[in-house]
Amino acid sequence: MNFQSVEFEAAAGRADQLKKSDLPEIVFSGKSNVGKSSLINKLVNRKALARVSATPGKTATINFFRLPECRFVDLPGYGYAKVSQNEKQRWAKLMQGYFDAERNVALVIQILDMRHEPTADDFDMINFLIERDLPFLVVCTKSDKLNKTQFNTQNAYFEDLFREHEIPFIPYSSQTGFGLETLKQHIEAAVLG
Numbered sequence: 341m342n343f344q345s346v347e348f349e350a351a352a353g354r355a356d357q358l359k360k361s362d363l364p365e366i367v368f369s370g371k372s373n374v375g376k377s378s379l380i381n382k383l384v385n386r387k388a389l390a391r392v393s394a395t396p397g398k399t400a401t402i403n404f405f406r407l408p409e410c411r412f413v414d415l416p417g418y419g420y421a422k423v424s425q426n427e428k429q430r431w432a433k434l435m436q437g438y439f440d441a442e443r444n445v446a447l448v449i450q451i452l453d454m455r456h457e458p459t460a461d462d463f464d465m466i467n468f469l470i471e472r473d474l475p476f477l478v479v480c481t482k483s484d485k486l487n488k489t490q491f492n493t494q495n496a497y498f499e500d501l502f503r504e505h506e507i508p509f510i511p512y513s514s515q516t517g518f519g520l521e522t523l524k525q526h527i528e529a530a531v532l533g
């Protein structure tokens with residue numbers, strides 16, 4: 341699959357602005373600052389297609405990127421404490437609008453920070469994906485920040501956590517590219533079947 345021929349297509353701040361769903365969609369979800377933009381940029385080998393933000397919580401739109409065989413859908417990062425109640429409600433409506441629209445979701449990539457236990461918001465998102473029976477996997481990013489012992493401990497923790505629901509998880513680093521090929525294989529399999 342060609343990951344490098346990619347262009348920004350649209351940003352939707354409200355559910356009625358969502359792009360028509362006429363291609364398989366690879367959806368990226370995670371809390372603010374987890375490394376979602378860095379991951380998208382790494383996948384498509386661009387420096388700044390998805391904005392790596394200095395201010396967390398700024399991306400409050402669903403952004404669509406067009407590739408030859410699929411679309412990347414960048415969901416707004418959640419869990420940023422300084423966001424107003426109004427903004428949180430708009431975010432929830434937008435997300436609901438997206439997932440209620442019977443879209444062609446080929447795979448949701450739920451991103452977690454490998455160094456930490458998932459937050460309550462992370463668990464809400466994961467449980468939502470399980471309840472909706474959406475195809476998803478977990479990418480544990482920033483693995484380069486762990487030494488070998490810490491890596492093994494966290495790896496065992498996440499393996500244990502996701503065993504019951506058989507959720508695949510991939511230790512990953514945007515810094516070193518660790519896990520990138522594995523992730524690309526999962527995306528390819530989801531898009532091309």
Ligand code: GDP
Binds near residue numbers: 377378417485
């Ligand atoms: P987003 O808010 O989820 O889109 O997160 P960003 O991609 O903007 O990343 C937030 C911060 O984490 C930035 O300073 C990135 O350089 C850093 N970062 C992202 N991924 C990694 C990674 O795999 N390893 C390391 N060491 N830093 C990362």
